Amino acid sequence: MPDYALLISSRAAAAYFANAQSVVMAEAAGVAGATDLRFDQIGDLVFLRLSADASVLPDLLRLSAVQGAFEMDGSMMRPLDHGANFALHPDFVWGEKYRGKTNETLTQLMINVGLQQMPLSDPAKLRLLDPMCGRGTTLLWAMRYGLHAVGIEQDDTVLSDVRRGLKKWTKIHRQKHKLSEGWTQKANKKGIGKFLEFSALGTAMRLIVGDSAQSYDLTQRKPFDLIVTDVPYGVQHMGGKDTRSPLETLKTCAPVWAQCLAPGGAMVVAFNSNIPKRSQLIAAFGGLELEVLDTKFEHRMSESIVRDVLVMRKAA
Ligand SMILES: C[S@@+](CC[C@H](N)C(=O)[O-])C[C@H]1O[C@@H](n2cnc3c(N)ncnc32)[C@H](O)[C@@H]1O
Incomplete structure (x- = not known):
């Protein structure tokens, strides 16, 4: 070797x-x-x-x-004269800077760790869901890997921000693409189900406005091979209404995310291990027939954030 x-x-x-x-x-x-x-x-x-x-x-x-x-x-x-051969220019992932953006390198690690659970699969046939996708760092990374990606985000202002960023980078890099908008359900004043879709180089991402706890319905109940997400740290993004901890929100979302995952699929969740503790997060996903892998990626980011990544697998 x-x-x-x-x-x-x-x-x-x-x-x-x-x-x-x-x-x-x-x-x-x-x-x-x-x-x-x-x-x-x-x-x-x-x-x-x-x-x-x-x-x-x-x-x-x-x-x-x-x-x-x-x-x-x-x-x-x-x-060695080899490159990583990603699709799309790196600017699609790194170009936009905004408050609360997940680190691009950590996002790539999460996709890698998920893909490592399914080494025999062709990425072009895999579907990835980020059920708390913000302005889409995971979705755009997924496209660079050739995966099809869908994201859910409660904040409807992200659609116009993401559209603006995509218009800029497709123009600068002369990237052939299609950008469209639509609804996964009947149009409504709250914007729930409104989506932006971006396709290029044979792959696509769809960013849907809505509550993560409704992910299964918002994604038309089509299973995903990978769920990759960075949940609120309780610092820049609050965990839920009137609370710093995202734990209660995650308890509500856990069964829905498990339902979205195809047999043999992997779920990769980045979190601030100060809130919730790793054991509390594992407990939130308990009883859902997900195997928790032993790998740990703990790293201190600041006084109040020690980031870690939880990796789970659904039986094939
Ligand atoms: C850490 S940020 C993710 C940032 C994203 N990875 C990016 O780079 O743009 C967590 C996101 O989860 C969203 N979020 C929190 N609770 C949610 C819920 N119940 N439904 C949908 N989105 C939610 C927040 O609005 C926030 O944008």
Whole structure:
């Protein structure tokens, strides 16, 4: 099996702070057959060294913090002329900056961790749901992976913001696309069910206004292979009406999200482990026939936020 040295980007520290190495390691450990993982520092450059079959090189190049790969030849590093080959220009994910945006690198990690649960699937056939999608970082990342994505967001102002951003980046990058609007249900004054759809390069995303607890009906009860979401941290986004904690909202949403997930599907939830605690979040998803995986991605972001990611799988 070849030995690889993966160059770790400075994005890792920006996303995972002082815990960058343990988070990067946990994500890479999920790549099928990757063994002997360790870090190596040469000058200021940090490499993740590992052995893996050449067939998983595309997965290694798509790890959230990896900037490039080298194949080891004794102590020499041979740069590999491969890229991660994503669809759409990176600006579609990184270009818009707004308050409450989920870190783009963390979002990529979550999609990777979900995909690692279904290594034999063709991404172009997979459907992803972000049931608390904000302005669509997960949805746009999913399109870069070739997945079909649907998002639910309670704040109806996101539609015009996302439309404006998409118009800008499609124009700047001369990206052929289709942008349309519609309703998943009868038009109403509250805007529930109103959606914006963006398609390009054979894939698409649909962002629907509504309550996450109605995700199953809002998405026409069509199952999803992946659910990837970043829930409110109780700091920039409140957890619910008059409360910082998102726990009660999540308890209401959990059975609906489980219902949206296809057999064999994976659910990946980023949360502030100060509210709720990991054990409380696991309890909220209890009794729904979801297996909780043991992987942890805990990293301190600030005094009040210690972010972690919970990964669950539905039996096939
Ligand atoms: C951490 S933000 C997600 C940000 C998003 N990933 C992005 O980068 O734009 C959480 C989002 O969940 C939304 N949200 C909270 N409770 C919701 C609910 N019950 N139904 C739908 N959306 C909800 C909030 O409005 C907020 O936009």
